[in-house]
Amino acid sequence: xxxxxxxxxxxxxxxxxxxxxxxxxxxxxxxxxxxxxxxxxxxxxxxxxxxxxxxxxxxxxxxxxxxxxxxxxxxxxxxxxxxxxxxxxxxxxxxx
Numbered sequence: 001x002x003x004x005x006x007x008x009x010x011x012x013x014x015x016x017x018x019x020x021x022x023x024x025x026x027x028x029x030x031x032x033x034x035x036x037x038x039x040x041x042x043x044x045x046x047x048x049x050x051x052x053x054x055x056x057x058x059x060x061x062x063x064x065x066x067x068x069x070x071x072x073x074x075x076x077x078x079x080x081x082x083x084x085x086x087x088x089x090x091x092x093x094x095x096x
Contacts (some may be wrong), residue, residue: 036091036093037087037091040091044087047069049083051065051080054068062076062080
């Protein structure tokens with residue numbers, strides 16, 4: 001089930017990314033930040049991308065994410081923490 005769930009997440013995540021790239025914005029600064037975030041997300045390990053997607057796009061709680069990804073809840077907490085830190089680092093690089 002885990003491999004099947006990951007495959008479905010990849011398909012959905014890819015579709016959302018392509019749809020979000022089609023959206024244009026009036027603000028150059030927000031567009032730059034958005035493209036930096038999208039690229040930073042693409043660079044994350046698969047588990048971190050999946051966890052972020054489930055948490056922030058589908059609004060899953062940690063327990064549900066752990067079930068989908070077949071890991072312990074503590075692992076999800078650490079995974080999301082690492083992913084958020086990576087994204088913050090990417091944004092700080094742009095602001096420098």
